[in-house]
Each structure stands twice: as C-alpha cells, then as structure tokens.
Amino acid sequence: MTNATGEPAVTRLYARLVVSDAARAIDFYRDALGAEETERYTGPDGTIVHAMLRLGGAAIAVKDADPADPAPTSLGGSPVIMALDVSDADAVAEAMVRDGATVVYPVADQHYGQRGGRLADPFGHLWMISQTIEDLTPEQIQARTNESFT
Structure with a gap:
C-alpha cells in the first residue's frame, strides 16, 4: 500500500506495553479501562509474547517482559x-485506582479545556x-497556557 505520493x-500504529505480568495486566486493562x-x-x-487489546477505537499490545524487552518497573519507570x-x-x-493504579496528578479541571489527571498503572x-x-x-489554549506560566 502506498500514500498519494506513491x-x-x-497502515496501523499501536503502543506495545511490556509488563512484568501480562496476564494480570490484561485483566487490569479489561477491568479498569474496559479493554477487549x-x-x-x-x-x-506460557508467557504472553503478544496480546492485542481494543480500547474504544484504539488498540494496544501487551507482552511479558524478557531479556530483549524490559518492563518499565525494571528501568525505574517509563518516559512515555x-x-x-x-x-x-x-x-x-x-x-483504575480501585484496580491498583496510583495517582500521579489528581483529576481536575485543566486550563486547556480538559478535565483530567495522570495515573500510573501497577x-x-x-x-x-x-x-x-x-x-x-x-489560540485560546495558547493564551491560557501563557497565563498559567506567569
């Protein structure tokens, strides 16, 4: 398949989440986020080398960590x-919290027109x-962003 310029x-983009216990992670994403x-x-x-999950209109893959693909917990966290x-x-x-996530930033109204927060999954x-x-x-978001930094 090619685009308009040849x-x-x-054709598809999805995140691949490496975790220390993929079966438990899949349960978490199903229970907390409604993933299928x-x-x-x-x-x-028996390790999971690839599992695909659908979250609404998006998809993510999950796999167990191995020597080639370490989990964020073994690296001190993830920048993503x-x-x-x-x-x-x-x-x-x-x-998410009920199923084991921790709050990084609590859900609150944000200056850019969103209500949201940040959580770390288990x-x-x-x-x-x-x-x-x-x-x-x-333009309104940029103006509010400018105000939030003053």
Whole structure:
C-alpha cells in the first residue's frame, strides 16, 4: 500500500506495553479501562509474547517482559505517557485506582479545556486520562497556557 505520493503508507500504529505480568495486566486493562482482548499468543512456557487489546477505537499490545524487552518497573519507570480521552475522567480514574493504579496528578479541571489527571498503572505505565469540558480554539489554549506560566 502506498500514500498519494506513491510512498509507503502507514497502515496501523499501536503502543506495545511490556509488563512484568501480562496476564494480570490484561485483566487490569479489561477491568479498569474496559479493554477487549482480541488476540493472544504465548511462548512454550506460557508467557504472553503478544496480546492485542481494543480500547474504544484504539488498540494496544501487551507482552511479558524478557531479556530483549524490559518492563518499565525494571528501568525505574517509563518516559512515555499514554493519553486516553474518555467520557468520564473521574469514573475511569476511580476504576483504575480501585484496580491498583496510583495517582500521579489528581483529576481536575485543566486550563486547556480538559478535565483530567495522570495515573500510573501497577505495571509502570503512565496514563493521562482526560475528557473535554470546554471547546477551545488553539489560540485560546495558547493564551491560557501563557497565563498559567506567569
């Protein structure tokens, strides 16, 4: 497949989350975020080498850590933040905490028209949970951002 200019086209993009216990992580993402597991492949020892989950219109993959792919918990954390837009940020954050996540930044109204916060799941991955509470133009967001830094 190629794009309009004849160059190779991107056909899919998804995050691949490496965790220390993929089966438990899949349960967490299902229970806390409503994820649906669509495929799973295991190695001879039962470790999950690839599982695909659907979260609304998005997809993520989950796999058990191994020597080639370490989990964030073995690296002191992850610099990547998964941004998840939801219809009720408070309810999703509550479900995540109930299932073992910790609050990094509590859910609150933000200057850029979102209600949201940041949580760390039990496997070392960071999630920014947000919902739109105001429809703002890019100019309005920039003006509010400028004000928030003064």
